[in-house]
Amino acid sequence: MPPGVNCIYCGGSTSGVRRGEHVIPEALGGTQTLRCVCRSCNTAFSVLDKELCSRSPLSIVVQQELGTKTGMHWDYNEEYDIALEARILRGFLAPVLWPQLVLLGPTTLFLFDQEEAESVGLDDYANAFHNLVHRSTEQWLSRRKGIIWERIRRQPDRGRFPPRFFSRHEYADWKRGMTFICRYLDPIEREQIVHAVRRWEPDITRSTTATSLGVLDPETLLSYQQDLILRALVKIGLNLLAYALSPTDVNSTTFPIATKYARWGTAGTPNLQNSGFVTGGTLSESHCPTDAHKFELVYSNQLWRLVAVFFGGRIGTCVHFPGPQITDYVRYEIVAPVKSKDWTVYKSKLHLAPRAIRTLWDDLSVMIPSMPIRHRGSRKRVEQRRRGK
Ligand SMILES: [Zn+2]
Structure with a gap:
């Protein structure tokens, strides 16, 4: 990191930052990192990442896709x-x-x-x-x-x-x-x-x-805090912008409300209406490649909107946050293959305001249109182990 670059979230020093903040959480298979996030902010974000990746509806897909046992x-x-x-x-x-x-x-x-x-x-x-x-x-x-x-x-x-x-x-x-x-x-x-x-x-x-x-009696209960999930999503949006643009374009001065909200959960209210998990229709329209996450960042009417589609379109989120005034509609499309640094970023101009997206918080059947059917495997695995005894 060149000297003098401050944390995009709090403006503090980033000296001594080695590993950096994952642009999208490591628990989702994210590999790209930002070194323009200070250690203190990075530590504070682990609570948000945990809420998103191991407690929310997204965690169900994470466990199935990545085989992790962290979900609650x-x-x-x-x-x-x-x-x-x-x-x-x-x-x-x-x-x-x-x-x-x-x-x-x-x-x-x-x-x-x-x-x-x-x-x-x-x-x-x-x-x-x-x-x-x-x-x-x-x-x-x-x-x-x-x-x-x-x-x-x-x-x-x-x-x-x-x-x-x-x-x-x-x-x-x-x-x-x-x-x-x-x-x-x-x-x-x-x-x-x-x-x-x-x-x-x-x-x-x-x-x-x-x-x-x-x-x-299949039934899943989830217990997660919406405010932490929204902060996690705003943070991913800011991280992606810092990655696609540069840390000098995205920081606590240019995005004061959003950076403070992600870091502290306070200071103004990003437009959290119509934010949350998105329904199946939005997911299938995203044309997200298999084994990748796809992000669409659109600026219009002084708001950035991040539509994140995870794991080839199995589940997605939408969040809005205020950013600096830009004259045009701008749209970034980022495709991030899971566990790969081979990301692609497309920038284009929109000529129309983005369409409305329906969000909701708790109907898994609508949020996860492609939850696979019934199990194969665990019995087989146990028997193989026993033979080897
Ligand atoms: Zn910081």
């Missing part, structure tokens, strides 16, 4: 009115449960994906899980290791949130051991949870212990 999804159990930790797998239509212990008062429920457990054998599966739970609680009691505590600050709209004890590992991973995560809502005494979990004995003859929610 819940399945819903009507019988107990509880939200349960679930995962989204490539090729699955429905979320699948992570194996977990749910502490419902004096009862400890063991819930897991039935298909996976049956492919192993219910007894073997339950006993192996029990051994790992036992090992991790002993580790916690003696060395304060083996359990990650995660306090949930925002409940899903539906479903109670009792403490649950789970691990993001499929059976195939279990031999390597696992770290358990304990999710809880209230600052409950940790030792009580540990002791309840430690006392648990698997009893697969009880009907409540073998439940396959993900397969039988």
Whole structure:
């Protein structure tokens, strides 16, 4: 970075910045970086990236496309009115449960994906899980290791949130051991949870212990904060402009409202109407190449509009933010292949104001028109592992 270039978000010094801010988050397969973002802003943005990439509807596609296990999804159990930790797998239509212990008062429920457990054998599966739970609680009691505590600050709209004890590992991973995560809502005494979990004995003859929610009753609960998602999207828009134009064109002076909003969530209100996830029609009209993200940045009426279409058009977003006065309508089109630096940028002039785009926040069936149907694979993977034992 040449000396004297300040952070485009806060105007602070960028000296010592090596890795830089990802133009689009690394969790989405982004590779291009900007070194004109200071370390402090970059750190602050990781909260936004996490919200967008591991908690929002986009995270479902991320998990399926990139196979990452970072997403936070819940399945819903009507019988107990509880939200349960679930995962989204490539090729699955429905979320699948992570194996977990749910502490419902004096009862400890063991819930897991039935298909996976049956492919192993219910007894073997339950006993192996029990051994790992036992090992991790002993580790916690003696060395304060083996359990990650995660306090949930925002409940899903539906479903109670009792403490649950789970691990993001499929059976195939279990031999390597696992770290358990304990999710809880209230600052409950940790030792009580540990002791309840430690006392648990698997009893697969009880009907409540073998439940396959993900397969039988597909439903995904998402819990994300819209304001953080919008800030993440505004930030991507500013990053893309800084990448396509230059850091001297995009900074805290030329885009004061948008940069402050992305960095602090305050200072004026970008036009957040008609911002959010976009519907299937917009996605198919974008002609986004497979295995790429495509971005359209359009300036009109003192607003920039970013339409982002991710993973070949499986899901998209739209966000508006104010920018400096330009006389013409301007349009940038950026195609960013996933995990590649081979980006293309087209600049053109628009002669008409851009068409309206319909956005919404929570209807997955409309937002994700190409969610693949039913699963292949996990059973096969488990069996192959077992043969190699
Ligand atoms: Zn900064």
